[in-house]
Amino acid sequence: MNAVWRFGAVAGVAVLMAGSAAAQETVVWWDFLSGGDGVRMKQLIEQFNAEHQGEVVIDATTLEWGTPFYSKVQTSAAVGEAPDLMTYHASRIPLAVQQGILQEITAADWEAMGLSPSDYDPATLDAVTSDGKQYAVPFDTHPIVLYYNKDVLGEAGLLTEDGLPKGLESAEAFTATLQALKDAGVQFPMGSVTADGNFMFRTIYSLMGQQGGELMTDGEFLAGDNAEKLQNALSVLAGWTEAGLQSTYTDYPATVALFTSGEAAMMINGVWEVPTMMDLQSQGQLFEWGAVELPVIFEQPTTYADSHSFAIPANQGKEMTPEKRAAVLEVVGWMAKNSLFWATAGHIPAYGPVTQSEDYKAMQPNATYSALTANMIFDPKTPLAGVAGPIFDVMSTYFVPTLNGEMDPAEAVEAIREELNDLN
Incomplete structure (x- = not known):
C-alpha cells in the first residue's frame, strides 16, 4: 500500500467521522426534578442517549425547584442562553406566555413527535394552552x-x-x-x-x-x-x-x-x-x-x-435551527412513548396509549388512583397562578x-x- 493511498484512506475516514460528529445534535436540557422522580428521569435520559448514539444526545442539568428555576429561565431566555428543552409546570404557562419566553407547539411539531393531541386528556392539554395556542407538551399529571x-x-x-x-x-x-x-x-x-x-x-x-x-x-x-x-x-x-x-x-x-x-x-x-x-x-x-x-x-x-410538561424556550436573538428543533421534538416524542417507566415515580403519564396499556393497568398503586384524572382541576389561567x-x-x-x-x-x-x- 503506497503512502498516497494510505493518506487518502485516512483522510476519507476523517471526513466520514467529521460528518458523523456534525450530524449528532446536542439537546441542552434543564429540569427541576430531584428525589425519586429525579432518579427516574436520569435513567430515562441515559436510555434515550444510548438508543440515539451518534444522532441525538441530551445534555441535562437539574436546577433548584420553584422560584430559582423559573427566575433563571426568564433571565436566560432574555439573553439567548436558555436551554433547548426544559421541564415546566403547566400552572406556570400563563406567566411564561406573558413574559414571551416560550415557543408555540405547532401542528407540524405534533407530527414530527409522532404524537397527536387526541392522545391526551382534554383538561391536561388545556392546562398548557393559552389563547388557543399550545406552549408545552404534557408529560404527566x-x-x-x-x-x-x-x-x-x-x-x-x-x-x-x-x-x-x-x-x-x-x-x-x-x-x-x-x-x-x-x-x-x-x-x-x-x-x-x-x-x-x-x-x-x-x-x-x-x-x-x-x-x-x-x-x-x-x-x-x-x-x-x-x-x-x-x-x-x-x-x-x-x-x-x-x-x-x-x-x-x-x-x-x-x-x-x-x-x-x-x-x-x-x-x-x-x-x-x-x-x-x-x-x-x-x-x-x-x-x-x-x-x-x-x-x-x-x-x-x-x-x-398540576402537570410536568416539556417546553421549548424562546431564546432572544438565537433562532433554533431546523435540525435542532427536530432533535428536540424527537426527545419529547420518545419521552411520551416511554413514560410507563415515569409512572414508577408515582406520576400519571399524560400520554393516553401508555395509561391505557395493560402494563399500566397492572401497576399499583397507580392504577388505583389514576381514575381521578376524570375529576382533576388545574390552577386558574392567570399569570398570578402556578408553583411559587x-x-x-x-x-x-x-x-x-x-x-x-x-x-x-x-x-x-x-x-x-x-x-x-x-x-x-
Whole structure:
C-alpha cells in the first residue's frame, strides 16, 4: 500500500467521522426534578442517549425547584442562553406566555413527535394552552392522593372488603374514620403539611372544587359564593385540627416521617411520594400501604393537579435551527412513548396509549388512583397562578394560622379575597 493511498484512506475516514460528529445534535436540557422522580428521569435520559448514539444526545442539568428555576429561565431566555428543552409546570404557562419566553407547539411539531393531541386528556392539554395556542407538551399529571396504612386501618376494622379506607364517601363518614383511629390509640389519624400553606393549597383547592367552586371567575377572585366555598373547605380542615385528628404545624419532611414511621395512619400528599414508599417497602422498612383518590368531603370527587410538561424556550436573538428543533421534538416524542417507566415515580403519564396499556393497568398503586384524572382541576389561567406564584404566597399566609386554630376561617377568607383582588 503506497503512502498516497494510505493518506487518502485516512483522510476519507476523517471526513466520514467529521460528518458523523456534525450530524449528532446536542439537546441542552434543564429540569427541576430531584428525589425519586429525579432518579427516574436520569435513567430515562441515559436510555434515550444510548438508543440515539451518534444522532441525538441530551445534555441535562437539574436546577433548584420553584422560584430559582423559573427566575433563571426568564433571565436566560432574555439573553439567548436558555436551554433547548426544559421541564415546566403547566400552572406556570400563563406567566411564561406573558413574559414571551416560550415557543408555540405547532401542528407540524405534533407530527414530527409522532404524537397527536387526541392522545391526551382534554383538561391536561388545556392546562398548557393559552389563547388557543399550545406552549408545552404534557408529560404527566401529578395530583395529591390519600396514603393510608393498611395494617393500622385493618386492625381498627376500618378497611372495606376491597382494602380501601372506610368513609371515603362524605365528610361525616371520613371524619368518623379519623375519630375511630384516634379512639383506637393512633397518635395522628391524619398527617398533614399544616406548617406550609403553599402545599395545603392543593388540598384546600381540591375541597373547593368538590363544591363546584373556582378561585377566579372572569378575572375576579372568590366571586359570588366561591368565598363561602373556600370557607367551608377551611372549616373542615380546621375542625380536624381542633378535634386532634390531624397533626399541627407540621412541615413537609415531618409529615412524611410521621406516616412512614407509623405514627400517622393516613397522609394527604403528592403522588411523587410513591417512590419513597416503594423503596422503603422493598427494603423491608415499611408496613402495607395504599394510595387512593381523596375522600369526597363535599358534593363531588375533585382533586387538584398540576402537570410536568416539556417546553421549548424562546431564546432572544438565537433562532433554533431546523435540525435542532427536530432533535428536540424527537426527545419529547420518545419521552411520551416511554413514560410507563415515569409512572414508577408515582406520576400519571399524560400520554393516553401508555395509561391505557395493560402494563399500566397492572401497576399499583397507580392504577388505583389514576381514575381521578376524570375529576382533576388545574390552577386558574392567570399569570398570578402556578408553583411559587403570588396566589400561593397570599393564600399561604392565612392558611397556616387557620388550619392550626389561630384564625377564624371567615376572617381568613375575607383577607384572602381582598389581597388576591389587589393583585389584579
